[in-house]
Amino acid sequence: MIRLKPLLEVRELTVVYKVRDTMKYAVKNVSFTLGEDEVLAIVGESGSGKSTIALSIVGALPENAVVVRGRILFKGVDLLRLRPSERRDINGKEISIIYQDPIAHLNPLRKVRLIFKDLFEDHGVEFNIQKVLELLRKLKVPDPQRVLESYPFQLSGGMAQRVFIALALVLNPKLLIADEPTSALDLTIQAQVVRLLREVRESFRISMIIITHDIGVATSIADRILVMCDGELVEEGSPEEVLLRPKSKYTANLVNSTKTLYEGVMSWVY
Amino acid sequence: MKGLTSVFYRLLIRLILLIPVVLAVVTIGFILIKLFPGDPAVLLAGEAASPQYIERVREVYGLDRPIWEQYLRYLEKVIMFDLGYSLSYKRPVLDVILTRLPYTIILAVSGLSIGLILGLLLGIVSAWYRKKLISPIISSVAFIFYSTPVYVLGQFLIYYFAITYRVFPVGGVVTIGVEHSNFYAYILDVLWHLTLPSITLGLVFMASYVKLTRSSFLEVLSSSYFLAARSMGLRTSTLILKHALRNAIIPVVTLAGVQLGMLIGGVIITESMFSWPGIGQLTMEAVSTRDYPLLLGIFIFTSVAVVVINAVVDFIYGVIDPRIKDRW
Amino acid sequence: MRWLNSLTICVALTLLLGIVGLLADLIAPYDPLNTRMFRGLQPPSNVNLMGTDQLGRDVFSWVIYGIRTSLLVGLSSATIAVAIAVLIGLLSGYRGGIIGNTLMRVADVFLSIPRFMLIIVTVVLLSPRISNIILVIAIFSWPEAARVVRSEVLSIKEREYVMAAKALGSRDLDIMVSEILPNVIPTILSLWTLIIADAILTESALGFLGLSDLNYPSLGVMLMMAKNAIFVGGWWVLLFPSIALVILILVFNSLSDKLIERLSPRLG
Numbered sequence: 022m023i024r025l026k027p028l029l030e031v032r033e034l035t036v037v038y039k040v041r042d043t044m045k046y047a048v049k050n051v052s053f054t055l056g057e058d059e060v061l062a063i064v065g066e067s068g069s070g071k072s073t074i075a076l077s078i079v080g081a082l083p084e085n086a087v088v089v090r091g092r093i094l095f096k097g098v099d100l101l102r103l104r105p106s107e108r109r110d111i112n113g114k115e116i117s118i119i120y121q122d123p124i125a126h127l128n129p130l131r132k133v134r135l136i137f138k139d140l141f142e143d144h145g146v147e148f149n150i151q152k153v154l155e156l157l158r159k160l161k162v163p164d165p166q167r168v169l170e171s172y173p174f175q176l177s178g179g180m181a182q183r184v185f186i187a188l189a190l191v192l193n194p195k196l197l198i199a200d201e202p203t204s205a206l207d208l209t210i211q212a213q214v215v216r217l218l219r220e221v222r223e224s225f226r227i228s229m230i231i232i233t234h235d236i237g238v239a240t241s242i243a244d245r246i247l248v249m250c251d252g253e254l255v256e257e258g259s260p261e262e263v264l265l266r267p268k269s270k271y272t273a274n275l276v277n278s279t280k281t282l283y284e285g286v287m288s289w290v291y
Numbered sequence: 292m293k294g295l296t297s298v299f300y301r302l303l304i305r306l307i308l309l310i311p312v313v314l315a316v317v318t319i320g321f322i323l324i325k326l327f328p329g330d331p332a333v334l335l336a337g338e339a340a341s342p343q344y345i346e347r348v349r350e351v352y353g354l355d356r357p358i359w360e361q362y363l364r365y366l367e368k369v370i371m372f373d374l375g376y377s378l379s380y381k382r383p384v385l386d387v388i389l390t391r392l393p394y395t396i397i398l399a400v401s402g403l404s405i406g407l408i409l410g411l412l413l414g415i416v417s418a419w420y421r422k423k424l425i426s427p428i429i430s431s432v433a434f435i436f437y438s439t440p441v442y443v444l445g446q447f448l449i450y451y452f453a454i455t456y457r458v459f460p461v462g463g464v465v466t467i468g469v470e471h472s473n474f475y476a477y478i479l480d481v482l483w484h485l486t487l488p489s490i491t492l493g494l495v496f497m498a499s500y501v502k503l504t505r506s507s508f509l510e511v512l513s514s515s516y517f518l519a520a521r522s523m524g525l526r527t528s529t530l531i532l533k534h535a536l537r538n539a540i541i542p543v544v545t546l547a548g549v550q551l552g553m554l555i556g557g558v559i560i561t562e563s564m565f566s567w568p569g570i571g572q573l574t575m576e577a578v579s580t581r582d583y584p585l586l587l588g589i590f591i592f593t594s595v596a597v598v599v600i601n602a603v604v605d606f607i608y609g610v611i612d613p614r615i616k617d618r619w
Numbered sequence: 620m621r622w623l624n625s626l627t628i629c630v631a632l633t634l635l636l637g638i639v640g641l642l643a644d645l646i647a648p649y650d651p652l653n654t655r656m657f658r659g660l661q662p663p664s665n666v667n668l669m670g671t672d673q674l675g676r677d678v679f680s681w682v683i684y685g686i687r688t689s690l691l692v693g694l695s696s697a698t699i700a701v702a703i704a705v706l707i708g709l710l711s712g713y714r715g716g717i718i719g720n721t722l723m724r725v726a727d728v729f730l731s732i733p734r735f736m737l738i739i740v741t742v743v744l745l746s747p748r749i750s751n752i753i754l755v756i757a758i759f760s761w762p763e764a765a766r767v768v769r770s771e772v773l774s775i776k777e778r779e780y781v782m783a784a785k786a787l788g789s790r791d792l793d794i795m796v797s798e799i800l801p802n803v804i805p806t807i808l809s810l811w812t813l814i815i816a817d818a819i820l821t822e823s824a825l826g827f828l829g830l831s832d833l834n835y836p837s838l839g840v841m842l843m844m845a846k847n848a849i850f851v852g853g854w855w856v857l858l859f860p861s862i863a864l865v866i867l868i869l870v871f872n873s874l875s876d877k878l879i880e881r882l883s884p885r886l887g
Contacts, residue, residue: 081522084422112524126519128534139533143526173516188523315728323744438869440820442827442842443861450849450857553733560824564846574736575828578743590740594732601731 026097027054028195028228029078034091036073036082047073047086049252055228057195062231062239064275065249071232074249075200077101078230079118080108095196114144117189121201123181127173133184134169140188156187159224160217179210186217190225197221198230203238215241236276240264248272302606309602316594320587321365369591375584379576384588388570394464395569398561399554401485402492407547409493410500411540417501418508419531429501437498445491445564452487459487462566488565492558496550500543508539541608548604552597626877632870640687647680651836660853670855672844678855682863685838689867692753692822697814699757700764705807707761708768713776713799723769726762734759738821742830749832752825756818764810771806775799805882809875816871823864838864 036048048070055061063071076082078093078100093100095116100108112118120126128136134150141148150169157165160183173181182202189197199218203211219242222229233239239246240260248256248263248271256263256272267273368375375384410433417429436444452458460466465480511517512535520534555570562571570589577585639646648668655675663670669678707726711719738755745751775781781798825831826839838860845857 079522081518109524109526112522114524118519118522120515120519120522122515125515128516128520128538130538131534135533139520139525139529140523143529144524185519312728312731316732319728319732323740434872435865435869438816438872439865440823440868442824442839443864446842446845446849446857447861450854454849555733559735559739560827563828574739578739578828578830586740586743590736593736597733598731 027094028057028059028096029055029230030092030094031074031078032092032094034074034077034093035089036070036077036091037087037089038083039085039087046252048077050090051249051252051254053247053254053257055196055230057228058226059245060222060229060231060243061245061247062233062243063247063249064233064236064239066234066275068251069249070252071234071249072200075118075198075230075232078198079112079116080105081118110144113140113189113194114192115194116196116198117192117194118198118200119182119185119189119202121204123185124173124176124178126185127181129172129174131172132169133171133173133176137169137188137191140191144192146192153187153191156191157183160187160221162187178207179213182210182214183217186221190221190227193225194227196228196230198232200232201234202231203233203235211238218242236264248275302603305602305606306599309598312598313595316598317366317369317591318362320591320594321362323587323590375588377577377582377585377588379580379582379585384585385592387573387585388589388592391568391570391573394567395555395558395562395571397485398488398492398558398567398569399551401489402558402561403496403547403551403554405489405493406496407500407543409497411504411543413497414501414504414543415508415536415539417505418512421509430505433498433501436494437502439495441491441495441560442564444494445488445561448487448491449564460484462564464568484565488561488567491564492561499546503546504539504543507542508535511535511539514538545604545608548607549601552600552604555593555596555600626881629870629873629877632866633874636686636867636870637690639683640690643683643687647677647683649677649680651676651680651684652834653677660848660851660856662853663855669859670853672841672853672856673848674844678841678859681836681841682838682859684836685841685860686863686867688749688835688837689819689822689864691835692749692756693815693818693867693871695753696756696760696818697811699753700760700814700818701807701811703757703761704764704768704810705803708765709772709799709803711765712769712772723766726765729759729762730766735821735824738825739828739830742825747825747830747832749835752822752832756821760814760817764814767806767810768803771803772799775802805878808882809878812871812878813875816868816875819864819867819871838867 031054032052034048034051035046038045038047051070051074053061063074065071073082073086076086077088078095080100082088088101091101095111100111103111127133131139134153137150137153138148153169154165157168162168162180162183168176168180168184173184176184202218203214215238218229218231221227222242229242231239231242240263243260246256246258246260246263247254248269250271255269256267258266258268262268263272264276267276372385373383377384377387380387413429413433417426420426453460460483462484464484465477466484517530517534520530525534558567558569559571559574561567562569563575566572570593574586574589576582577589653676655671658667658671658675659673661667661671661675667677667679669682671677672681707722711723738759741755742752745755776799784793784798822831823837823839823842826837826841827843829840829843831837831840841856841860842864845853845860848856
C-alpha cells in the first residue's frame with residue numbers, strides 16, 4: 022500500500038508525571054504515524070497512557086507532566102518545540118480535540134454562539150454564523166438557532182457532544198482527536214455518537230484519533246488500532262488483526278474480556 | 292417584556308418572604324426594650340425628665356397596659372416608620388438616622404470598592420502566578436492584614452499620613468471653618484477627608500477578597516471547560532477575560548454584596564476613629580448620652596436594612612448567574 | 620501564610636501566649652491599673668520597658684495583663700459558643716424536625732443582624748462587666764458556628780458507616796456520639812480557634828470604644844489611649860499593644876486554618 026507523507030508522526034514519545042516526590046512513567050517510548058484521511062483508535066485501560074498521548078499532541082498536559090523525550094511531527098513540524106503562541110494557532114484550527122463529558126467542558130456562563138465567536142476571532146477568521154448553523158444541521162442538531170442562543174448547561178448530553186464536535190470541526194482542521202467521546206454518555210447516546218463520528222469521517226474526510234477503553238467503539242470506526250498497556254504500545258494493526266489474530270497476550274485478554282461485541286464488529290464482518 | 296414581568300414578580304415574592312424575618316428582628320427590639328433594667332418610661336423619657344412627663348410617656352407608649360397591647364402598639368409605630376423621639380437631638384429618631392445615613396453609605400461603598408478592586412487584582416495575580424514567589428507573598432500579606440483590627444491599621448495610617456507627614460486630614464468630613472468657593476471644591480474636600488478612612492476599610496476587606504478570589508480563580512483555571520477552551524487555541528486575553536473572570540468573580544461579588552449590608556451597621560469603629568459623622572458615630576453618641584430611644588431606633592433601622600439588602604443581593608445574584616434563574 | 624508553615628510554630632506561640640497570660644502576676648513589673656500622673660507619657664526606658672501612657676500606666680504591664688484578658692475572654696466565650704453550636708448543630712442536623720428547624724431559623728435571624736452593633740447595644744444595656752461581655756460574645760457567635768456544624772453533620776449523616784449503624788438499630792444518641800461526633804471534631808476545633816480569634820477582636824474593639832470592664836486591662840483600652848497619644852508623639856502607646864494584639868489574632872487564625880488542613884482526612 023502506497024503511503025503518502027504522514028500527517029502526524031509520533032516518535033519515541035516519553036511522558037513522565039511528577040507525583041509527590043516520585044516520578045511515574047505515563048507514556049514510554051511510543052511511536053506511530055497517522056496519514057491523511059485515516060482513523061486511528063488508541064485503546065487501553067485506565068492509566069495506560071492513551072489520554073496522555075492525546076494531551077501531548079495538543080499541549081494540554083497538566084502541570085506536573087513532563088515530556089522527557091520524543092517528537093510529535095505534524096505536517097513535518099515538531100509540535101513540542103513550538104512556542105505557545107504558535108501552538109495556539111494550530112489548536113482549534115488544524116488540530117482539534119473533544120473530551121469526555123461535553124457539558125463539563127463548555128463554559129456554563131457563556132452562550133454557545135459566543136464560544137463559537139471566540140473560536141473564530143482568536144484564529145483571525147471572520148465569524149461566519151451561517152457556516153456554524155450549517156454544520157450544526159449537518160450534525161443533526163434540531164433547531165440550531167435556539168441551540169446557539171442557549172447556555173451549555175441547558176443542553177442534553179448528546180446535544181452538547183454535537184456542539185462540541187461542531188466547535189472542533191468548524192475551522193476545517195486536518196486532525197480531530199476524540200478523548201473518550203462516549204464514556205460519559207448513556208448507552209443509546211453512545212451508539213449515536215459513534216455513528217455521528219463515522220458520518221463525520223465520511224463527510225469531511227479528516228484524520229481522527231479516537232481514544233477509548235471500549236474496543237467495540239474502536240473497531241466500529243477505526244482503520245487501525247493501537248493497544249496501550251502501562252504506557253507501552255503493545256499492539257498495532259487493523260481491527261480484524263487485533264480482534265481475531267492478536268499478537269500480544271494482553272490484547273488477547275482484552276478482547277476476550279469484552280463480553281458484548283458491538284454493532285461495529287458485526288457491521289465490519291458483514 | 293415577558294422576562295421583565297417575571298423578574299418583578301420574583302423580586303416581589305422575595306420581599307414578601309422577608310416579612311417574617313423583619314418581624315422577628317423588630318420583635319427582638321421589643322424584647323430588648325423589655326429587658327432594660329429599670330422603668331422603661333424613665334428610659335424613654337430620659338432620666339432628667341419631670342414626673343408628669345414620665346407619666347405622659349407612660350400613657351403615650353401604653354406602658355401600663357398588658358404586654359400584648361404594648362407589642363401591638365409598638366408594631367403599629369414601627370410600620371408607620373415612627374421609631375421614637377431622640378432625647379439628645381430633640382428630633383424624631385428616624386430623622387436623625389436618615390441625616391447621618393448618607394455618610395455611612397459613602398464610606399462603606401468606597402471602602403468596599405477599594406477592598407474589592409485590590410482584592411480581585413491581587414487574587415488574580417496570586418492565582419495566575421501561583422508557581423512564582425509572588426503568590427505566597429501576597430497570601431501572607433493579605434493574611435496579616437486580615438488579622439489586623441481596623442483600629443490598629445487606621446491608627447498607623449493616621450500616625451504616618453496625617454501626623455508625621457501631613458498628607459491627609461485626621462478626621463471629620465470637611466475642613467472646619469472653611470468656606471467653599473463652589474460645589475466642586477466642597478466635593479474635593481470631602482474626598483480628601485474620605486481617603487484615609489476608606490483606605491483603612493479597604494485594606495481590611497482586601498484580605499478576605501484576595502483569598503476568595505484566589506481560590507475561586509484557581510478552581511476555574513483547573514476546570515474542564517477552561518482546559519477545553521485552552522485546547523481550542525484561544526488567546527490568553529480571551530481566556531482570562533471571557534472564560535475565567537466572569538465565572539471566578541461570582542462568589543466574590545456575592546460576598547461583597549453581603550458585606551455591604553453588614554457594613555451599614557458595622558463601620559462604628561472606623562467612624563469613631565476618623566470622626567466620620569455616620570451612623571456608627573451616631574451609635575457611639577447615643578451610647579455616651581444614654582439616648583436609648585435613639586439607640587434602639589438605630590438597631591431596628593440597621594437590622595431591617597441589612598435583611599432587605601441581603602435579600603436584594605440574593606436576588607441580583609440570581610439574575611446574574613443564569614444557572615440559578617430557573618430556581619424560582 | 621506559607622512562612623507560618625509549621626503547625627508547631629503556631630502551637631508554640633499559643634502556648635507562649637498562654638503562659639504569659641497565666642503568669643501575668645509574676646511577669647508584669649507594675650500594677651497596670653496604677654496611674655501615676657507625673658510619669659505620664661514617658662518613652663520606653665529602663666524603668667518602663669514599653670513606656671507609659673498619658674495616665675502614667677506602665678504599658679508593658681498593661682500589655683501583659685491585656686494578653687491575659689484577651690485570652691480569658693476569647694477562650695471562655697469561644698468554648699461556650701462552640702458548646703451551644705455543637706449541641707444545636709448536631710440536633711438540628713441529625714434529627715431535624717420542628718425543633719431543629721426552628722432553632723436554625725432563629726440562628727438565621729441572628730445572622731442577619733449587624734452583629735457588632737448588637738453587641739454594643741447589649742453591652743451598654745447590661746453593665747460592661749467581664750462576665751456579661753463573655754456571655755454576649757458567646758451568644759452572638761454560636762449561630763454561625765451552629766450552621767457550619769449542622770452542614771457538616773448533614774453530609775456525614777449520609778455516609779455508609781452511619782447508615783450501617785442505623786440499620787443495626789443503634790439508638791440515635793449512640794450514633795450521634797460515636798459515629799458523627801468524632802468526624803465533626805476537626806471542624807469543631809477549627810471553629811473554636813476561629814471564634815477565639817474573633818472574640819479577641821471583639822473584646823479589644825469594645826475596649827477601644829470604652830465599653831470594657833475596667834478591672835480587666837484590655838489591649839483595646841490602651842489603643843484608645845493611643846488615639847490621643849500619637850498626636851503628641853507617644854508612638855509606643857500605639858506600637859506595643861498593636862503588635863501584641865495582631866500576634867494574638869494571627870496565631871489563632873493560623874491555628875484555625877492549620878487544623879482544618881491537617882486534621883481533615885478528606886481534604887488535602
